[in-house]
Every structure is written in C-alpha cells, then in structure tokens.
Amino acid sequence: MNPVLVPTNDVNSEHGILVMWFAEDGAEVEKDELLAEVETSKAVLEVLAPVAGVLLHAAAKGTEVPLSQPIAQLFPDSAARDAFVAAQVAAPVISGPRATVKAQQRAAELGVDLGMLGLDRLITVKDVEAAVAPVATPADLPAPLPGAPGRQRILIIGAALGATQVLDILAGSTTQQAVAIVDDDATRWGAFVHGVPVVGGSGLLSDLFGAGAFDAAVIAIGRSPAVRARFRALCDAAGVPLANAIDPTAKIATDVTIGRGNIVCAFCHIATGVQVGDNNFFSAYNSFDHHSVIGSDNASGPSVVTSGKVTIGSRIRFGTGIYIEPDVVIGDDAAIASGAVIVSSVPAEHAVKTKIVTTTVVPLRR
Amino acid sequence: MIFAKELGDTLRGALADDGRVVLLGEDIADPYGGAFKVTRGLSTAFPARVRTTPISEGAIAGISAGLALAGYRPIAEVMFGDFLTLMFDQVVNHITKYQTMYAGQATCPVIIRAATGGHRGYGPTHSQSLEKHFLGVPHLRVVAASLYHDPRVVFADFLGRDEPVLYVEHKLLYPQHLALPVNGMVGDLIASSSGMLPTVRLSAVPREDCTVSVLAYGYQAHLAAKVVERLAMEEEIFAELIVPAQIAPMDWEPVLSSVASTGSLVTVEEGADGWSWGAEAASVVSRGLFGRLRRPVDVVASSPTIIPSSKTKEAAVLVGSAQIEAAIRRAS
Incomplete structure (x- = not known):
C-alpha cells in the first residue's frame, strides 16, 4: 500500500x-x-x-x-x-477489553482472561490482581534443599534464564549453595532448575527466612533494573539480606568495595579502587577499570567495558558491547544501547541510542 | 470537525445571528480568507461586515476599540500573535479601562483572536506564545483555544458579555480535529468538565488512582493528553490532565481539587520560561496546599531565548512531548 x-x-x-x-x-x-x-x-x-x-x-x-x-x-x-x-x-x-501493557503482561502471567473481567474501562494491574483469588500454596510444593553445613544457603528470586546463570556461578562456589527458587509465575512452581526446587512465589520470602530455610537471597533477573529494584525493596521490607554471587573466574582487585546482592558473571574484571553498590547484575566480560564508582540496581549485557574513574549511577540498563571513556558520568535511570562508545557524560533519565551498521556478506568476485 | 473550519463556522454563525458583529484583520477577505483560512467565505457572505485592514495591528486595535465603544461587536484577527505587542498599549491603557473608568457607562467588548505558537519553522518573530504578557492585566480575560472546547460555546460566552477578551489560537490546532467530550470520554480518556467556559479534566483511570496532576492549555494540552494516554497504557503512570479554556483570570478550584488528591503538579506552557502562567500556578498551589504536596511544582516552559527558524533547533527550544513526558515521570 x-x-x-x-x-x-x-x-x-x-x-x-x-x-x-x-x-x-x-x-x-x-x-x-x-x-x-x-x-x-x-x-x-x-x-x-x-x-x-x-x-x-x-x-x-x-x-x-x-x-x-x-x-x-x-x-x-x-x-x-x-x-x-x-x-x-x-x-x-473488534474492540476487546482495553488494558494497559503491564496489565496484559500480568494477565498472561496469572492466566487471567481480560474479557472475563467484564470491565468497560481501562484495565490495570490492580484489576487483574484483584481478579485472581489468593492462590493457596499447594501442600505438595517441594521444600527448600537442606544445604551443606558451613555453606551460605542462597534463595534465588526468579526462575527464568537469569536463575541458570546464578546457579552456574554458585556451582563453582565452595562457600555458597543454592537451596530454593521463588518466582511469581505459578506455572513454574514445583519445577526444578538444575536440581534446585521452585518452592513458590515471592510472598514466601518472609516465612521461609523466618523458618530458617535460607541465609540470604540473590535476585536472578538480568534484564530490568526496575524489577531488580522492586525485589530489593521487597527483600528489605521482609528483612531478608542479599548476598553477592561472584563467579570464581572474575578478577576482583585489591582495594575494591562491593555491596550486597551483586551478580558478577564469568571473566568480569573489577579493578583496584572500584566501589560497587548493591544489587547489580553484571554479565560476562564486564570490566570496570580503576577507581570507577557504580551505584545500585544496574543491569548490563556482556562486554561492558569502562575506563578508569567512570561514575555509573543506579537503575541503568546497558546493552552488549559498550565502551566508556575515563571520567564519564552516567546518570540514574539511563539506558545505553548495544555498541555505544560513550565519550561524554549522560544525564539521568536519558537514552543513548546507536546506529547499527550491519556487515554485508557478498560472494567473492572471481 | 477540523478546528479551523469549526471556528470559521462559529464566526459565520455570529455574523448571521448578531448584526453588531464585525470581523477585521489583515488579509481576512476572500479569496485569501486569512493566513490560516479561518475566515474563508465570510467576506463573500457578509461583505459589509468582514473587512481586510492595512498591515497595522495598532490600527486594528484602535478601530476595534472605537467600534466597540459605538456599540458594535468587533472580532479582530491578528495574523501572527507576535504582533500583539503593537496592540499592547491600547489593550492595557484603553480597551480594558473604559468600563471601570466610566463606571459602566461605556463598554468596550473587543474580541482579539491571535494565531500563536511555533513548531512550524517560522522563526523568531512568527512563532511566539506571548500571552503571558497579557496575564494579570486587570479586566482582561485571556482564553486559549483547545481541541476539547467547542468554539461555539466559547464565542457564545464572549458575545454574551461586555468584557474585552484575548483569544489565543495555537497555529498547530487549526488542522486538527476537535476532540470534544462525548459520553464522558475523549477517545480512550475519561473526561469531566466544570464551569461556564469549562475546565476539562482528562485521565485514563479515575482521579483516585492518579499520582500527578498536569495543567496545560492550547496545543500543549493536546501534546500532554497524548503523553498521559501513552504513559497510562505502557507504564501505568497515571496522570490527570486539567485543561482550562480561560487562563486568566483563572478558576483555580479544579486545579486545587486535583492536586489535593494527587499531591503533585506539572504545568505546561509553550511561552518562555520564567514569570509565567506555570509560576503563578505554583504560587497559588503552594499557598493553597502547603504541606500536602509530595514534591515541588514542576513548571515546564520553553527556553527563554529566541525561537530559531531551523526546525531541529526550534525543537530544542520549544516545549514538546519529550519535556512533558520527562516531567510527568519525575512528578508521578
């Protein structure tokens, strides 16, 4: 047309x-x-x-x-x-029920049919959640693993692919052991991820911790800083401490301070003098060079590489393959697209976009 | 329901209903029909009462004042609101003063229509929103056209009263379709209104679920409505948009009752930042709701500099959807 x-x-x-x-x-x-x-x-x-x-x-x-x-x-x-x-x-x-994007996602997660709500106004997450009867925890859900003596017992929040990354990190650990997973998607309950049971929803956090079933939690969600921040607040409210999960192949230099709840995947490099806040998810091959300062609740793709003395705020989403020059400051809630080379500071609540140059493959000329 | 056409029909109706109504302005007669075609066809239908004037806003204001004092109902078109400055003396020192000076024995009900605003690449002297300079002039009403207000209702109000009024029409409204509330809805937004020249309130969800109030008029209200709807659908950030027709003197009640519920206010205007409508709103709201605001009032306005002709550079100076969205996110 x-x-x-x-x-x-x-x-x-x-x-x-x-x-x-x-x-x-x-x-x-x-x-x-x-x-x-x-x-x-x-x-x-x-x-x-x-x-x-x-x-x-x-x-x-x-x-x-x-x-x-x-x-x-x-x-x-x-x-x-x-x-x-x-x-x-x-x-x-074909005018079906009107619902916000978040309400549609929540309805899909909870298996709610929006058409059955009978609402002729905009449907929100509140409406969707009100429509589901409080799910009684089935009695036959698996219990957390007992855990080996002397190891910190870790509960993982989120049973999707992020969980497998965290489990892989913990598989190489001699001091920590994953004992349970919680996820708000009820369809995942009762399953096992690499031998670790999904014991229920995040509503169980407080009870399980109170019952002494685990020692600390790790938020295994790699995509969304906002979701990481939400679960951190949930853990704080429930009095649940967060633990770091650091791959044994990561190089953590001297004079580094690291908060809690951080996930550091394979071959990351955190150089001398670097300060890291809480609850960050660093994918493989991230490198933060000397005296950089990193906030909290960030989520990065693989190969995010900074030069020295870079300041990174909080709740920032990084794509894959990003280079950051010295002394650059990246403000809170920014979003950085894959392939960006950042030569000057990025204000808070701004997006860095990149032009994708695709490589063309052509037959050889004879 | 294109706004320029509806406004033209409104003027046609006024000319037909009331022999005292006179239209004057630059190039408003046929075949040109005005720079924005609002008056097209009217000089053919009413040749004696629709007159093209020389290029002198001062003369237009003076003739209008005289006609009004003599009992006519002049409606003056200002092709570009930037040149309202040439009318300023007659508005401030004459047109708005007679009724009170002569204890009601004279009235001067001049209606001035001005095409305002930018985003068209017209450059520094044909893109401005200068109405803020007319806000607070005693005995002058300033009313802003919007897609949520029927021009017929607005002009019935103007012609039913003896007071002078400045009516600002943002240029980008002319080609848009009116979006008048129908069955309590404007598109997918819930609409309610109050007052004679109604203040329209728009939101995706009931007020109790809104976490920020947004106050805007004219074309900026149209931009804000789109942002409010998008943020609601995509992110469940719920705002209540308040769109007054009359921006001075203001009926603050709808604003105060909304902010009393949401605890947060963003104001939006296209005029230059500082000493502005939003600054007045911030003052009134902080006086009326001190202690009930969650955060300071956020005033969104254009950069206080000249408006460049280059569209790219113009976009960096004038308020647009991006600034409105950022402010609503901060304030929600």
Whole structure:
C-alpha cells in the first residue's frame, strides 16, 4: 500500500480543497498519471500517482483535506484494495477489553482472561490482581534443599534464564549453595532448575527466612533494573539480606568495595579502587577499570567495558558491547544501547541510542 | 470537525445571528480568507461586515476599540500573535479601562483572536506564545483555544458579555480535529468538565488512582493528553490532565481539587520560561496546599531565548512531548 500525498511546501496552508478527481475510485492507474487537483490558498496543485496501482480514494471531491494526510492509497491489485477496505470496515467491531501493557503482561502471567473481567474501562494491574483469588500454596510444593553445613544457603528470586546463570556461578562456589527458587509465575512452581526446587512465589520470602530455610537471597533477573529494584525493596521490607554471587573466574582487585546482592558473571574484571553498590547484575566480560564508582540496581549485557574513574549511577540498563571513556558520568535511570562508545557524560533519565551498521556478506568476485 | 473550519463556522454563525458583529484583520477577505483560512467565505457572505485592514495591528486595535465603544461587536484577527505587542498599549491603557473608568457607562467588548505558537519553522518573530504578557492585566480575560472546547460555546460566552477578551489560537490546532467530550470520554480518556467556559479534566483511570496532576492549555494540552494516554497504557503512570479554556483570570478550584488528591503538579506552557502562567500556578498551589504536596511544582516552559527558524533547533527550544513526558515521570 502506497499513500498518495499532495506535493507542497506551502507553509501557509494546512489544508486544501480537493477540486477534482481525474481517476475513479478503484481505477487502475500508471505511475505519474494525474490523479487529482487540490487547491490551496496559494496554488492549484496537481497530484500524480507515486507508483502504479489500484486506487482507493480517501477524500471526496469538493471536500477539505489536510495536506499532511494522504488523499488516497494505491494497492498492487484490487484484491489487496478490497482486503484493506474490508479490514477498515471490520476494525471498529473488534474492540476487546482495553488494558494497559503491564496489565496484559500480568494477565498472561496469572492466566487471567481480560474479557472475563467484564470491565468497560481501562484495565490495570490492580484489576487483574484483584481478579485472581489468593492462590493457596499447594501442600505438595517441594521444600527448600537442606544445604551443606558451613555453606551460605542462597534463595534465588526468579526462575527464568537469569536463575541458570546464578546457579552456574554458585556451582563453582565452595562457600555458597543454592537451596530454593521463588518466582511469581505459578506455572513454574514445583519445577526444578538444575536440581534446585521452585518452592513458590515471592510472598514466601518472609516465612521461609523466618523458618530458617535460607541465609540470604540473590535476585536472578538480568534484564530490568526496575524489577531488580522492586525485589530489593521487597527483600528489605521482609528483612531478608542479599548476598553477592561472584563467579570464581572474575578478577576482583585489591582495594575494591562491593555491596550486597551483586551478580558478577564469568571473566568480569573489577579493578583496584572500584566501589560497587548493591544489587547489580553484571554479565560476562564486564570490566570496570580503576577507581570507577557504580551505584545500585544496574543491569548490563556482556562486554561492558569502562575506563578508569567512570561514575555509573543506579537503575541503568546497558546493552552488549559498550565502551566508556575515563571520567564519564552516567546518570540514574539511563539506558545505553548495544555498541555505544560513550565519550561524554549522560544525564539521568536519558537514552543513548546507536546506529547499527550491519556487515554485508557478498560472494567473492572471481 | 477540523478546528479551523469549526471556528470559521462559529464566526459565520455570529455574523448571521448578531448584526453588531464585525470581523477585521489583515488579509481576512476572500479569496485569501486569512493566513490560516479561518475566515474563508465570510467576506463573500457578509461583505459589509468582514473587512481586510492595512498591515497595522495598532490600527486594528484602535478601530476595534472605537467600534466597540459605538456599540458594535468587533472580532479582530491578528495574523501572527507576535504582533500583539503593537496592540499592547491600547489593550492595557484603553480597551480594558473604559468600563471601570466610566463606571459602566461605556463598554468596550473587543474580541482579539491571535494565531500563536511555533513548531512550524517560522522563526523568531512568527512563532511566539506571548500571552503571558497579557496575564494579570486587570479586566482582561485571556482564553486559549483547545481541541476539547467547542468554539461555539466559547464565542457564545464572549458575545454574551461586555468584557474585552484575548483569544489565543495555537497555529498547530487549526488542522486538527476537535476532540470534544462525548459520553464522558475523549477517545480512550475519561473526561469531566466544570464551569461556564469549562475546565476539562482528562485521565485514563479515575482521579483516585492518579499520582500527578498536569495543567496545560492550547496545543500543549493536546501534546500532554497524548503523553498521559501513552504513559497510562505502557507504564501505568497515571496522570490527570486539567485543561482550562480561560487562563486568566483563572478558576483555580479544579486545579486545587486535583492536586489535593494527587499531591503533585506539572504545568505546561509553550511561552518562555520564567514569570509565567506555570509560576503563578505554583504560587497559588503552594499557598493553597502547603504541606500536602509530595514534591515541588514542576513548571515546564520553553527556553527563554529566541525561537530559531531551523526546525531541529526550534525543537530544542520549544516545549514538546519529550519535556512533558520527562516531567510527568519525575512528578508521578
């Protein structure tokens, strides 16, 4: 489908009068064929077909048309035109329940059918959560593993792929052991991830900790700083301490301070004098050079590399393969796209976007 | 329901209903029909009462004042609101003073319509929103066109009273479709309104669930409504947007009752930052709701500098959706 626009750079006119159609609705037209005349305050403009195709008028003769909108559409054949017209007619009929994006996600997680809520207003997460009866914890859910004596027993929050990364780190540990996983997606309950049971939802945190089932928690969510921050607040409220999970291949230099709840994946490098806050998720091959300062609740992809004396705020999402020059300051809640080379500071609540240059693969010339 | 066309029909109705109504302004007669085509067709229908004037805003103001004193109902079009400055003396020292000076024995009900605002690449002297200089002038009402207010209701109010009024019409509203509340909704937003020239309130969810109030008028209200709807749908950040028609003198009640519920206020205007409508709102709200605000009032306005002709540079100076969104996120 190709839009037919009125060719004008007349800044004084917002709209014009469609004086005449020279091609009937549904007609087959050639490229550059005269389709219509539109009169603005300054001139009568001829509108030509930008491509060949089957015409669908979007405005009637004699009506006023905004110059920013197409006056017609061109389709490759009449079947495509008919299908478009049919879809236009059908479109208003299929108005299902309106729900926010978060409510739709929550409904999918909890298995709630939004149509069954019977609400004719905007459905929010609150509505979705109110619709599910409080899930009684089934009696047959697995209990946390006992844990070996002398090891810190870790409860992992989140049973998706982040959990497998944390379990892999702990597999190489002689001081920590994963004993349980919690996840708010009830469909995961009762499953085992690399031999560790998913014992229920995050609502169990307080009870399990009170019962002495684990010593500290790790938030195994690698994507969303906001979700990491939310679960950290939940742990704080429940009095549950967070533990660091640091891969044995990571190089932690002297004179480094690290808070709690950080996940440091394989081959990371934290250089001398670096200060790290709480609850960060550093993917593999991250390198923070000397005397950099890092806040809390950040989430990074692999190969985020800083030079020395870089300051990184909190709740920042880093993509993959990012280089950061010395003394750069990255503000809270920023988002950095993959492949960025950051040469100057990024203010809080800003996104760094990159142009992706794809490599073209062509056959060899002989 | 294109705003420029609806406004033109409103003026046509006023001319037809009331023989005292006179339209004057630069290039408003046919075939040109005004720079933004609002008056197209009107000089053909009412040749005696729709007059093109010379290029002199001073003369337009003076003739309008005289006509109004003589019992007519002049509606003056200012092609570019930037040149309201040439009317300032007559508005401040004459048009707004007569009624009180002569103890009601004279009235001067001049209606001034001015096309304002930027985002069109018209440069430093054809893009401004200078209405803030007219706010607080005693006995002057300043009213802003919006997509949520029917121009017929607005002009019925103007013509039903004996007071002078400045009506600012942001240029980018002209090609837009009006979005008047229907069955308590504007599109997917819940709408309610109060007052004679109604203050319209728009939100995705009931006020109790909103965590920030947003006060905006004119084209900026249209931008803010889109941001409010998007933040609600995508992130469940819920804001209540308050859109007054009359921006001076203000009926603060709808603003205060909204902020009393949300505890947070963002104001939005396209005029230059400082000494502004939003600053007045911040003052009134902090006086009325001291101790009940969760955070300071955030005033979003354009950079206090000239408006560049380059569209890219203009976008960096004028308030747009990005600044509104950032402010609502901060304040929610």
